[in-house]
Amino acid sequence: MEMSTRVPAALLAGLLAGAGLLMAQQGPKKEGAETVARPRKKGAPEEAEAEKIPSKYGRKKETPPQGAPSFRTEVTAVGLDVAVLDNRGQFIPNIPRGNFRVLEDSVPQQVSGFEVGEAPMTVCMVIEFSNLFQQYWGETWYQTLTASYGFLETLKPEDYVAVVAYDIRPEILSDFSTDKRAAQEAMQRLRIAAYSESNLYDAITETAGRMTDIEGRKAIVLIASGIDTFSKITFDKTRRLLQDAGVPIYAIGLMQALREWYDARGMMGPIQRLDFLQADNQLRTFTKETGGMAFFPRFYGEFPGIFRSIAQALRSRYQITYQPSNLTRDGKYRKIKVELVNPATNEPLKITDQKGKPVKYTIMAKAGYTAPREVE
Numbered sequence: 001m002e003m004s005t006r007v008p009a010a011l012l013a014g015l016l017a018g019a020g021l022l023m024a025q026q027g028p029k030k031e032g033a034e035t036v037a038r039p040r041k042k043g044a045p046e047e048a049e050a051e052k053i054p055s056k057y058g059r060k061k062e063t064p065p066q067g068a069p070s071f072r073t074e075v076t077a078v079g080l081d082v083a084v085l086d087n088r089g090q091f092i093p094n095i096p097r098g099n100f101r102v103l104e105d106s107v108p109q110q111v112s113g114f115e116v117g118e119a120p121m122t123v124c125m126v127i128e129f130s131n132l133f134q135q136y137w138g139e140t141w142y143q144t145l146t147a148s149y150g151f152l153e154t155l156k157p158e159d160y161v162a163v164v165a166y167d168i169r170p171e172i173l174s175d176f177s178t179d180k181r182a183a184q185e186a187m188q189r190l191r192i193a194a195y196s197e198s199n200l201y202d203a204i205t206e207t208a209g210r211m212t213d214i215e216g217r218k219a220i221v222l223i224a225s226g227i228d229t230f231s232k233i234t235f236d237k238t239r240r241l242l243q244d245a246g247v248p249i250y251a252i253g254l255m256q257a258l259r260e261w262y263d264a265r266g267m268m269g270p271i272q273r274l275d276f277l278q279a280d281n282q283l284r285t286f287t288k289e290t291g292g293m294a295f296f297p298r299f300y301g302e303f304p305g306i307f308r309s310i311a312q313a314l315r316s317r318y319q320i321t322y323q324p325s326n327l328t329r330d331g332k333y334r335k336i337k338v339e340l341v342n343p344a345t346n347e348p349l350k351i352t353d354q355k356g357k358p359v360k361y362t363i364m365a366k367a368g369y370t371a372p373r374e375v376e
Contacts, residue, residue, distance in 0.1 A: 077112065078104075081217060081248070081291070082318040082338050083364040089293075089309035091316040092351060092361055095340065099349050102322050103337040104368075113321030119217050120158040121314045122176065125151065125183075126207055128200070128224035130167040131193040133255065140225075140255050145190060147223050147252055147303060152183055154307040163187055166203035168195040168230070176214075200224060201231035201238040204286065208245035219292065219314055222251040226279030235282065239289060243333065244370045248292035250310045251283040257298040291366035313364060331373030338365045 080102070084092045097114040127148050128134070134141040155161055163173040163183050174186035204222060211218055233241075242249065259276055262268045280296060287294040293313060295306045326334065340349035340363065351359045 076323065077321050078324055078336075078369060079113075080320040080322075080336070080338065080365050082320055083313045083316065084318070084340070085309075085313065085362050085364060087360045087362075089305070089312065091312045092359070093316065095318065095349075095351075098343050099340050100318065100320060101339045101341050102320060103339065104322075104324055104326065104334050106335075106337075107325060109322040109325060111320055111322050113319070115319040116317075117319075118315045119317075120156065120160065121311070122160040122211075122214055122216055122218040123155070123314070124162045124164060124176075124207055124211060124218075124220050126170070126203055126220055126222045126224070127163065127165045127190070128167075128198055128254070129165045129190050129193050130198040131196040132167075132198045132227070132229065133225055134193045136192050139258055141193075143254055143258075143300070144223060145187075146300060147254075148187060148190070149184070150303050151221060151223075151307050151310075152180060152187075154311060155180060164203065164207055165190060166199060167193060168197040168199060170199075170203040170206055197230045198225065198227050199231040200226065200228040200282075201233050201235065204249065205233060205238055205241040205245075208242055208247045208249075211247045212245050217314055217317065219248045219250055219310075221310065222249055222283070222286075223254065224251065224283070225254045225276075226251070226283040227275060228279075228282070239285065240333075240370075242286055242290050243366075243368060245290075246366055246369065247290060248314075248364075248366065249287050249290045250292045250313070251287050251294045252306060253280055253283050253294065253296040256296050260298070289367045291364050293364065326371075329372050329374040331371060333368055333370050335368040336366060338363050 082100070084095060086092055093116070097111065100111065100114070102109045102111060125148060127144065129144065134144055152161065157178060157180075160176045160178055161174075161180065161183050162176040163186050164170050165173055173189060174183045177183070204220060207220060211220070228235075231238075255276075259268065263273060280294075284294045286292075293309065295302075295309075297303060297306060320338070324334070340351075340361075341347065342349050351361055353359050
């Protein structure tokens with residue numbers, strides 16, 4: 001099992017400073033343990049953060065007073081962030097507007113807006129940090145921190161990032177900011193996991209719901225095993241909530257090589273093997289239906305390529321806007337499909353490289369949205 005690599009400088013320095021030389025001589029002390037689920041003290045002052053996004057992240061929705069007037073909005077336009085990637089995960093540029101076709105419930109739609117370019121990313125890192133798998137200084141603990149710190153180091157100065165860690169419940173370690181140092185300092189709390197629960201569904205739906213009103217290019221980077229142990233909501237409800245939120249999810253599945261190592265030595269039973277297969281399928285489902293991507297690295301050397309693929313998919317996008325032809329307010333889910341076609345023949349578009357060889361490509365876009373419902 002080839003799982004060795006050099007520790008990122010920020011990771012090593014942070015661990016040495018924050019964990020007291022990794023507590024190698026004294027061992028972890030109970031009174032010094034940090035917990036993901038530790039609530040903030042009431043009235044405690046919050047640290048000033050640099051250039052926070054004016055969003056509703058972390059705020060609870062207020063209940064309007066009884067008898068107050070209510071307002072409704074019509075869906076007059078649907079916006080799509082579309083990425084066209086080759087088989088190496090590279091963004092394919094310079095595709096004309098006329099080659100894109102948008103279908104809503106298999107009905108062609110009229111494209112009203114089309115833009116191409118790069119933009120800063122708004123990313124929330126959602127990190128599984130549970131005593132179920134991330135035991136102190138274990139292999140998965142090390143892999144989790146390597147992936148988390150490694151992705152943080154690839155962000156540009158203009159990118160916004162927030163950090164959420166979860167076990168029995170999600171906790172916002174740092175809110176959206178362009179200050180990467182603040183995010184790194186917040187992640188120092190990821191030392192010793194507390195609870196042996198990993199409530200994935202609750203964590204990603206709560207995070208996606210808070211990001212719904214954030215403008216621009218946004219995404220969740222999920223670093224997790226994919227296991228859910230005790231969430232309040234079901235898998236099906238999680239799918240619906242993520243589809244409605246419209247926030248792409250890019251997942252990095254943990255423990256791939258470790259699982260193979262245990263399985264090859266007969267140390268994994270059929271139930272546990274099935275649980276992990278289901279976990280991988282859940283990550284694939286969440287990412288596909290939200291317009292993101294799923295990665296399952298077996299070696300640490302795959303991380304840099306994964307980070308590049310995520311950055312290219314998020315920064316380089318075709319932004320398409322269309323007016324839905326179906327304006328019925330029935331609250332039903334509308335499926336969206338984006339295709340590349342040759343307008344002259346109405347056949348799938350063929351893309352070739354500089355040598356004239358055909359290029360296989362993948363179109364990344366959200367799978368649909370939920371129409372508004374008529375309120376009596």
